[in-house]
Amino acid sequence: MEPVKPILEFKKTCVSYTRQTMAVKYVSAAIERNTITAIMGPSGCGKSTLLRAANLMHNLYPNIRVDGEILLNGENILAMQPIDVRRKVGMVFQRPAPFPTMSIYDNVLSGFTLNGISLSKSERDATVERCLRSVALWDEVKDVLNKKGTFLSGGQQQRLCIARALAMKPDVLLMDEPTSALDPIATAHIEELMQELQKEVTILIVTHNMGQAMRISSKSMFMYLGELVEYGDTATMFSNPSDERTKAYLTGKMG
Amino acid sequence: MNDKLYRGFLFIAALVVPVVCGGVVYALVTDAYEAFEYFGFFRFLTSSEWSYTDGAEQYGALPFITGTLMTTLLALVFCIPFSLPVALFVGEYFRDTQVAAVLGTVTDLLAGIPSIIYGLWGFYTLRPVIMALDISEQGSGILTASLVLAIMITPYASSLSAEFIKMVPNDLKEGAYSLGATHAEVVRKVVFPVAGSGIFSSYVLAIGRALGETMTVTMLIGNTNNIPESITSTGNSMASVIANQFGEASDLRLSSLIAIGLVLFLITALINMVGKIMIKRARIS
Numbered sequence A: 001m002e003p004v005k006p007i008l009e010f011k012k013t014c015v016s017y018t019r020q021t022m023a024v025k026y027v028s029a030a031i032e033r034n035t036i037t038a039i040m041g042p043s044g045c046g047k048s049t050l051l052r053a054a055n056l057m058h059n060l061y062p063n064i065r066v067d068g069e070i071l072l073n074g075e076n077i078l079a080m081q082p083i084d085v086r087r088k089v090g091m092v093f094q095r096p097a098p099f100p101t102m103s104i105y106d107n108v109l110s111g112f113t114l115n116g117i118s119l120s121k122s123e124r125d126a127t128v129e130r131c132l133r134s135v136a137l138w139d140e141v142k143d144v145l146n147k148k149g150t151f152l153s154g155g156q157q158q159r160l161c162i163a164r165a166l167a168m169k170p171d172v173l174l175m176d177e178p179t180s181a182l183d184p185i186a187t188a189h190i191e192e193l194m195q196e197l198q199k200e201v202t203i204l205i206v207t208h209n210m211g212q213a214m215r216i217s218s219k220s221m222f223m224y225l226g227e228l229v230e231y232g233d234t235a236t237m238f239s240n241p242s243d244e245r246t247k248a249y250l251t252g253k254m255g
Numbered sequence B: 001m002n003d004k005l006y007r008g009f010l011f012i013a014a015l016v017v018p019v020v021c022g023g024v025v026y027a028l029v030t031d032a033y034e035a036f037e038y039f040g041f042f043r044f045l046t047s048s049e050w051s052y053t054d055g056a057e058q059y060g061a062l063p064f065i066t067g068t069l070m071t072t073l074l075a076l077v078f079c080i081p082f083s084l085p086v087a088l089f090v091g092e093y094f095r096d097t098q099v100a101a102v103l104g105t106v107t108d109l110l111a112g113i114p115s116i117i118y119g120l121w122g123f124y125t126l127r128p129v130i131m132a133l134d135i136s137e138q139g140s141g142i143l144t145a146s147l148v149l150a151i152m153i154t155p156y157a158s159s160l161s162a163e164f165i166k167m168v169p170n171d172l173k174e175g176a177y178s179l180g181a182t183h184a185e186v187v188r189k190v191v192f193p194v195a196g197s198g199i200f201s202s203y204v205l206a207i208g209r210a211l212g213e214t215m216t217v218t219m220l221i222g223n224t225n226n227i228p229e230s231i232t233s234t235g236n237s238m239a240s241v242i243a244n245q246f247g248e249a250s251d252l253r254l255s256s257l258i259a260i261g262l263v264l265f266l267i268t269a270l271i272n273m274v275g276k277i278m279i280k281r282a283r284i285s
């Protein structure tokens, strides 16, 4: 059987914030299409740094260096225009941050407005409904679409931010601790949602919550001090980690 | 005992401020009363006659209210195209860089120059240029005063706006970038709208400064007592007419000048209050 072509592949990816130190060291990993991959590891091990490399967020800060290769559908994104990459690789941040000057409706469409893409009224309405439905927010907000996004609860705001990212129909969705600022109910909501979304989009999620990783991800990465220590099936990693450091972390003896 | 004395001293010191303020207002009102009574409050504000021929004295504030509004608004028009880019430069594009720090220092320096110096510069450098360009014959006038006023309020407006531009959360900007926006789009569609109310209030406070600026305007506006016909005409602002004429004025004319001062005081206080309230709101949100 021919192996499935990965949608995203890190090849000896290195990221350094300063000349002397590397925050991410020679990470190589291939991410399969339509999977959820959890990235775990102690605080400061480079999870966010790795994630942000995948949509060229580091390009915003001229002092940060990214080396190696990151392939998206076989093409090295480090040689591509950041704008093109970011439209294909969406991102959801730790703290929900809908645009405060825009309505809920406009927030969902912000990817288009920001890029100067104009849609017809019917396309706009359809996109808003589709995206809000896919984050299970439609029924809650359909009557208040003109209200500011910041009026929503934290969990709703985060779902709005996911909807905003989905509107661009990305291939990959990067999520950096998307539920760490939310209560258990809102978290459960978003976890459920990610299982659904998996059909449309490949998800990489950074999480400190091992229960969450177990519940939602099929693959897991364990990082330590900037290195990718272990990468494989989530079930296997939790039941039978191959590295001592992974074991120590998962059993609560580290970080 | 000692503590009581200390508190008493603080109390008295704190009391001085409102007392002085009240005193100023009281003096303005009593001294302006004669003019308001003689001409009528509303007619005083809307009359454009300003003649001090004995026996046929006629004083109206309209030419100076017009002069003040024209110089202030024109100064704002000239100021925005400079201060906004400077604010963006310092607050966004070159934020936290050496260049921005240098520019910030120079801006602060400009803000600290006494207005007489600006007046001199305007009179001896800008006025000849205006004459050479054939914009106006005498060189001085509304336009000349407004240009120098604009330079004077630019540092203030730009450093205040830059502060609001800097306050736009990085979360929001990264959110916009993550959707594929370019820097220019992020500035236009996220930074400006979010910092908008703060930037607006910066300009309100800048207007507050321009309204009362006296020395520079007096030196450059041409000091004529009729309503300016165009921006190249000469005129007088509320502040400059007082500065020009208070020395030689007495009785009804003096009272009229003080009445203009009272109106200026009220307008400036109002604008500053509105600006401060808006700034506070913008900072909180």
Ligand SMILES: Nc1ncnc2c1ncn2[C@@H]1O[C@H](COP(=O)(O)OP(=O)(O)OP(=O)(O)O)[C@@H](O)[C@H]1O
Binding pocket: A017, A018, A023, A041, A042, A043, A044, A045, A046, A047, A048, A049, A050
């Ligand atoms: N902007 C930055 N400038 C300099 N160093 C940074 C910067 N951001 C992160 N680092 C460093 O890079 C390393 C990795 O940081 P990163 O944020 O990727 O960790 P993380 O695994 O996401 O941690 P956490 O679980 O706390 O979010 C850390 O040592 C951190 O101090």
Ligand SMILES: [Mg+2]
Binding pocket: A047, A048, A049, A176, A206
């Ligand atoms: Mg992190």
